[in-house]
Amino acid sequence: MLRAIIFDMDGVIIDSEPIHYSANKRIFEELGIPINRSSYSNYIGVSNQEMWQDLKNEYNLQQSVEELLEKQNLENLELLKEGVKEPIEGVIELLQTLKENNYKIALASSSPMRLIKEVLCMLDIEKYFEVVVSSEYVARGKPKPDIFIYTAGLLKVKPEECVVIEDSKNGVKAAKAAGMKCIGFKNPNSLNQDLSKADLVVENMKEITLELIEKLEKVEA
Ligand SMILES: O=P(O)(O)OC[C@H]1O[C@@H](O)[C@H](O)[C@@H](O)[C@@H]1O
Incomplete structure (x- = not known):
């Protein structure tokens, strides 16, 4: 699950x-x-x-x-x-829905913790995340799976119980190597990223609904 x-x-x-x-x-x-x-x-x-x-x-x-x-x-x-004045459209609504539906929520970024903290504070969204991890905490960054495996450990869930949302080819590769489900977010500002290894790709955060996540359950890893 x-x-x-x-x-x-x-x-x-x-x-x-x-x-x-x-x-x-x-x-x-x-x-x-x-x-x-x-x-x-x-x-x-x-x-x-x-x-x-x-x-x-x-x-x-x-x-x-x-x-x-x-x-x-x-x-x-x-x-x-x-x-940076605001989050990507649909992110707050998604975080809110996930929280209300008791999903565990984490952030796993290749950015340094100093920068992550700054962003979370600027956008006032720290409250949504149970766990926040920077690549500074692991030996190998994305596309290696370490950051996602470590995050799952902190959340006390198994990798197969996790869905990662990623906009980069390196991030998708890392999520799949960790044995997790992955939603690719096609962000035109993240340059031309190959998200073909993701389980599904969305172009708008609003496409990520509870129904879509449930559908992912049935996709073979
Ligand atoms: O893992 P995330 O949150 O996508 O962070 C990746 C980014 O981390 C930043 O710190 C780098 O300067 C970027 O070049 C890089 O793409």
Whole structure:
């Protein structure tokens, strides 16, 4: 039986992928890293730690990963505070319905906890989440399943009792590798993401109803 819904944050709760891209683009330009929108789309859903480690190796960057992360956090926080005023349409209604129907609700994001807290506070939605996890808490980020397995453990449910809502290819892969059901949310602002491995794909949060979740029960994992 499906008992828990795990939300991704960036691109699912808030439309922040364009903000992350703008913040990162400033830093890429400063460091002379030739990344465009299309090559960046592979990093969507990946933890910042892993992205910078990868770029450091590829472009032989002199800065430490910690320095790069700090720089990125500052850029991101500044842009998020200016740019994020409300959640994605339909998210609050969905959280409310799930809560009223006794689903366990969690958030599992590749963003750093500092940023997650800022977003939850800005949107005043902490109250909906029983558990909030950042990729900082696990050894391997999405597309590896660690963050979702860890979240299910904290919620005290089995992976097969969880539904993950994800907007990125890396996130969908992670959810399926964790043995969970996955709803892909096609967010046009999250660049061109291949969500074909999700159990079903929606284009609007309002499509996610209790009936749809019940239907997922019957889909083979
Ligand atoms: O797991 P989530 O909530 O989609 O977070 C992913 C994002 O985390 C951010 O911190 C990164 O800067 C983004 O590039 C990345 O896509």
